[in-house]
Amino acid sequence: MPNLYNKKLAQISLSTSCKAIILGSILGDGCLKFYKPYKNARFWIRHSIVQKQYWEWKISQLDEIRTQKSERIQSPHDLSRKKKLFFQSAALEELTQIYKRTYKKNILQIKRTWLNHMTPLSLAIWWLDDGSIIKNGRNGVLCTDAFTKKELKILKRYFIIVWNVDVRIGQIHRMYKGEYRSVFRLYFNTTSLKKFFRIIMSSTPLPSMISKYCILYKDAELQQRWISEMILAFPMCEKEIMETIRQRKMQLKYFRK
Template sequence: MKITTIEQNILIGSILGDGNLALYGRSKNAHYREHGAFYQLPYRMWKCNKLKNLKFKIRENEKYPSLVSPSHPIFTKLYNKFYINNRKSLTKENIKMLNHPIGLACLYMDDGSLVIDSSKKSNKIYLFPRIAIYTLNFTKEENMLLIEHIKNIFNIKFKLKESPYGTKYLLELNKRNEIMKFINIVKPYVENIKCMKYKIEVEERMNNKYNELLKENIEEKIVISPLHVKNKNYTKEEENLIISLKLKGVKDKEIAKIIGKTYYGVVDKIRRLRKEGKLPH
């Protein structure tokens, strides 16, 4: 068996999340296993379909059907990279294997949540989104490695947040422009899985929270914070250069090199330029 970039990233995102690799007894090679709540079965079936060339299958005879792989050297190599002294670990080397948005989407679907928060100020209640990824199995240093890697590869700036659980740290986004950039990167994968769509439905969740508060007949005015992504990361000159290069047929990776931005940051910028009507679809 050979592993593709897509398959690798689904596996790495899942290993950082709900998935586990195991090497038991006399077995020469490791295997992958993942289980979860029954309502998440469509998500595991989606993974199974994406990983069918690696002989993944769903064990349906279990109370909570699990996703499993056969034992194979591919998984042994991953086990040796990610399990140090029998503990799932992050290093400067193994984190490099997370290099495609589908891997980030799997990590988010496994261990992430979209929360609609509120705050009171001057007789108003402000509603705003927040995203957390519960990387509570990793140390502070490992979480910092992950934050830096996501920033460098995907141009998303998570921050470290303390927690009373696990190893006391998780990843969080609370700036609306960063949240929407993140949602736009993972959306093409998450929106295909019905049981996971609630994790990207920011506007719907905000409106639902608004309607819930209205029913409580509270006195304060309820304000939904705007969700648009502010164009702070690109100068007008850089924007014009992207448009010019794109119209000439220059590939996104080459544009990223020319203007000194990350590839996925440029992909997101081009998507927004098309939405604004500045580039043709």
């Protein structure tokens, strides 16, 4: 990890966990914004109602920036049939300082100068927001659709230099506002995914999110080895881990053959 003691972002007077959650969230389901007539930035996050436990944990860690009116429920809209859970912080100078180092003209800037301040908790938040296990249950992806290929190259280099985790940049085509567009995502093979999970699992806030870490194997011995690693990270959740893996295997045709 880089030595960040004398860096301005490290000296902002918010707790380490609060800054970690903010940095992880702005890569995922949160952002920093200015609202008139306030001169300082606010931090906000939004999650589906089905992620209520995760959202409640997040905002419980943000007491130093919340207000009595920070949380509310948003009604479903045209793009979603489920209610949304919304958090908006107070307008604070400390958040403005983070904004100035991570945004330019209201657009998030992917730069090593602030990525270096990410912690395992930041990475865990980013994964829980935008990460998924895909294909045969042993590969992973971070949905980085809003970022350019140039920005993903910065993220790829950051992963390998700071965390020794190799990721691949992949391109897909998806429908957006009635037309297809090309977007880029970060992909993990099995080796990289396991290495990444070993970094972040112990920082995962809730056992209810263990499904995000359930790598699947047909080989019983390899499966048991990974189950053992998950139990080390979530020692009170052995039954939940076993049941989640069983259910996920039932859902995937690859494991029902």
